[in-house]
Amino acid sequence: GNSVTQMEGPVTLSEEAFLTINCTYTATGYPSLFWYVQYPGEGLQLLLKATKADDKGSNKGFEATYRKETTSFHLEKGSVQVSDSAVYFCAAYNNNDMRFGAGTRLTVKP
Amino acid sequence: DSGVTQTPKHLITATGQRVTLRCSPRSGDLSVYWYQQSLDQGLQFLIQYYNGEERAKGNILERFSAQQFPDLHSELNLSSLELGDSALYFCASSGSPGGRDGELFFGEGSRLTVL
Numbered sequence: 001g002n003s004v005t006q007m008e009g010p011v012t013l014s015e016e017a018f019l020t021i022n023c024t025y026t027a028t029g030y031p032s033l034f035w036y037v038q039y040p041g042e043g044l045q046l047l048l049k050a051t052k053a054d055d056k057g058s059n060k061g062f063e064a065t066y067r068k069e070t071t072s073f074h075l076e077k078g079s080v081q082v083s084d085s086a087v088y089f090c091a092a093y094n095n096n097d098m099r100f101g102a103g104t105r106l107t108v109k110p
Numbered sequence: 111d112s113g114v115t116q117t118p119k120h121l122i123t124a125t126g127q128r129v130t131l132r133c134s135p136r137s138g139d140l141s142v143y144w145y146q147q148s149l150d151q152g153l154q155f156l157i158q159y160y161n162g163e164e165r166a167k168g169n170i171l172e173r174f175s176a177q178q179f180p181d182l183h184s185e186l187n188l189s190s191l192e193l194g195d196s197a198l199y200f201c202a203s204s205g206s207p208g209g210r211d212g213e214l215f216f217g218e219g220s221r222l223t224v225l
Contacts, residue, residue, distance in 0.1 A: 034213070042218060045112065097166055098143065101152075
């Protein structure tokens with residue numbers, strides 16, 4: 001089945017800093033790739049996705065590009081805000097099998 | 111609102127007891143996933159059902175069991191509870207016709223505390 005490895009946290013940044021959270025995957029074939037976000041006290045919700053190589057998913061200023069050659073889907077944001085503080089999960093979906101990374105907790109300080 | 115409903119939201123019980131967590135998926139979704147989230151283990155996949163049939167099994171203990179009923183709601187049964195079972199249990203659903211392939215919709219979770 002699929003597996004996902006993402007950068008361990010926690011990550012603490014100042015407001016307006018640049019964010020990168022690394023994610024790599026192993027899978028049979030070409031999975032769809034996702035970033036989910038979990039705000040405090042809530043369930044996970046989809047942040048962005050990409051379904052094929054070289055696709056770029058984007059939402060709320062976050063971006064991630066599906067890199068087949070490096071089997072990666074790194075999450076980036078150019079200028080984080082305090083409201084971005086949350087846990088971020090990378091996930092891979094293939095053949096009805098959805099797997100999540102361990103999650104990376106991001107704290108953004110004013 | 112994701113459309114996925116989980117009950118109860120909070121549950122406190124004692125070691126050795128048994129509890130049942132319930133999940134109603136989004137209307138039309140055929141797949142239900144159960145996940146356990148604890149502080150030290152992250153998000154652990156437990157089990158998946160698709161249209162009433164078990165589809166995939168993850169790190170689910172033998173003391174735990176689940177099922178999906180004909181109306182597509184699902185229940186997760188946790189028995190002989192231990193302190194280490196204290197966690198947030200999430201249900202997610204997917205598979206609406208025409209829905210985005212692979213996207214999961216999560217409930218708000220059931221927080222279980224075992225004392």
